[in-house]
Amino acid sequence: MNRLDQITKHRPKHFSFSAVILASLLILVGTDSNAQEQHIQKSDISAWLNQYAVELSQNDLSGNTDDLYPLIEMVGNARIVAISESIHAAKEPMLFRNRVFKFLVEELGFDAIAIESGVVESQLVDNYVTGSVGDPDFPFESGISNGFDQFQQNQELIYWMGQYNKSLPTDSNKLRFFGIDMSGSPYHSLAARNPDTAIRTALEFLEKVDSESAVKFSARFEPYLPVLAEIFAYGSLTYDERNELTASIAELVSLFQRRRFQYISASNRNDYEWGAHAAVAASQADAWFREIPIEWESSDGFEWNIEAQEMRDRIMFDNLEWILDQLGDNSRLVVFASVAHITSSPWYLTSGGTDDGAAPFGRYARDKYGDDWISILSLAQSGVIDICAMPSEERLSRELAPPPEEAVEAMFALEEKPNYFVDLRTAPSAVTSWLHLEQDHWNGFGSYAFATIPSFDVAYFLNTVSPDCVQ
Numbered sequence: 404m405n406r407l408d409q410i411t412k413h414r415p416k417h418f419s420f421s422a423v424i425l426a427s428l429l430i431l432v433g434t435d436s437n438a439q440e441q442h443i444q445k446s447d448i449s450a451w452l453n454q455y456a457v458e459l460s461q462n463d464l465s466g467n468t469d470d471l472y473p474l475i476e477m478v479g480n481a482r483i484v485a486i487s488e489s490i491h492a493a494k495e496p497m498l499f500r501n502r503v504f505k506f507l508v509e510e511l512g513f514d515a516i517a518i519e520s521g522v523v524e525s526q527l528v529d530n531y532v533t534g535s536v537g538d539p540d541f542p543f544e545s546g547i548s549n550g551f552d553q554f555q556q557n558q559e560l561i562y563w564m565g566q567y568n569k570s571l572p573t574d575s576n577k578l579r580f581f582g583i584d585m586s587g588s589p590y591h592s593l594a595a596r597n598p599d600t601a602i603r604t605a606l607e608f609l610e611k612v613d614s615e616s617a618v619k620f621s622a623r624f625e626p627y628l629p630v631l632a633e634i635f636a637y638g639s640l641t642y643d644e645r646n647e648l649t650a651s652i653a654e655l656v657s658l659f660q661r662r663r664f665q666y667i668s669a670s671n672r673n674d675y676e677w678g679a680h681a682a683v684a685a686s687q688a689d690a691w692f693r694e695i696p697i698e699w700e701s702s703d704g705f706e707w708n709i710e711a712q713e714m715r716d717r718i719m720f721d722n723l724e725w726i727l728d729q730l731g732d733n734s735r736l737v738v739f740a741s742v743a744h745i746t747s748s749p750w751y752l753t754s755g756g757t758d759d760g761a762a763p764f765g766r767y768a769r770d771k772y773g774d775d776w777i778s779i780l781s782l783a784q785s786g787v788i789d790i791c792a793m794p795s796e797e798r799l800s801r802e803l804a805p806p807p808e809e810a811v812e813a814m815f816a817l818e819e820k821p822n823y824f825v826d827l828r829t830a831p832s833a834v835t836s837w838l839h840l841e842q843d844h845w846n847g848f849g850s851y852a853f854a855t856i857p858s859f860d861v862a863y864f865l866n867t868v869s870p871d872c873v874q
Contacts, residue, residue, distance in 0.1 A: 523684045583738060749766070811842050
């Protein structure tokens with residue numbers, strides 16, 4: 404029996420996707436709060452919100468965006484607006500993102516968006532919206548990772564961007580689309596593309612510009628691609644095998660770097676940048692996988708995932724820097740990801756978490772970009788979500804539990820407007836002092852604690868959220 408057969412035979416048993424989803428939703432559930440002791444008068448919060456909260460319309464992309472005009476002053480000259488979502492799979496946060504992006508494009512000249520999806524996969528979407536390809540039956544499952552291709556609002560956004568670009572003069576700069584996350588969805592068992600995506604994409608480009616090197620590297624990666632096609636088969640690799648894979652990826656990245664101009668001449672600059680970053684994305688996925696213990700199986704638990712997730716946030720920041728390099732100095736970008744990624748303060752699970760708190764993506768971004776980074780906090784009070792990546796006949800539906808009385812969401816629900824946004828920087832001193840303390844933020848399934856200010860500049864509150872699965 405050869406080594407690959409052994410890996411296949413002893414591959415960790417596939418466990419139900421339902422269990423994985425529930426674990427991801429419930430990971431933040433806890434009963435012991437890490438929020439700091441605080442005393443705030445509800446009347447202070449209510450009075451502030453009553454004066455400054457701006458009611459949100461629930462128009463779709465075809466409707467007007469007049470309600471968003473206060474964002475012009477809130478955003479100012481910032482180059483990056485980072486919008487968070489409190490819970491994946493809910494329609495309303497993505498609808499808010501779509502409307503804000505449309506508004507910022509039309510009113511402030513923003514020209515790109517990067518969402519919590521694989522960076523390599525997003526080349527397909529970027530080619531589609533910019534008109535490099537014109538397939539009306541665009542395969543969303545190939546261009547959006549993490550199972551997020553099954554969200555209706557993601558599809559609506561991409562269609563709108565494509566139509567907007569078609570309306571522009573031929574020589575105009577077009578809207579761009581990027582993913583900011585790791586390629587291949589290594590943490591998502593029902594994503595359409597696997598963790599081998601980055602290597603395969605880099606090799607596909609290499610075949611076009613340097614077939615001799617493509618043959619050589621294909622032979623080196625061949626034993627490992629079946630392993631990377633599985634989510635958790637990596638645990639079967641020995642220490643020497645892991646080192647061989649890591650070394651091969653590093654040499655592939657080096658090849659792209661030192662033959663940059665040769666490869667650009669054989670293709671074009673845009674295709675080269677995507678191909679070279681696919682090799683980098685392969686090294687990112689490899690670093691994430693190396694956190695998995697040798698001989699690990701799913702039944703051993705996921706303690707290693709703490710370090711892997713911190714690595715994922717750093718990878719998001721590295722991808723952000725690459726995206727901004729592609730756009731140029733005058734471009735302005737919207738970023739969209741979960742609250743836990745966008746926050747710029749360390750956060751703690753209310754059930755204990757780690758001693759030092761996680762280092763989220765937003766912490767790196769605010770440190771690097773300062774006032775050029777404006778972040779918007781997502782708060783949701785109630786509702787229902789469906790796990791859209793599952794087959795419709797097996798799809799889980801989950802009701803959001805109401806927030807604890809002391810959670811930020813419960814305090815912001817004091818405002819009578821059902822859906823609104825507010826500039827946190829307008830809060831009076833008593834409220835500002837409270838928001839500077841670590842507070843529990845509820846996502847319908849559990850809490851995580853961080854300081855609302857200075858993590859976020861603006862907040863949007865949604866009374867109810869609903870499923871967003873493609874029908």
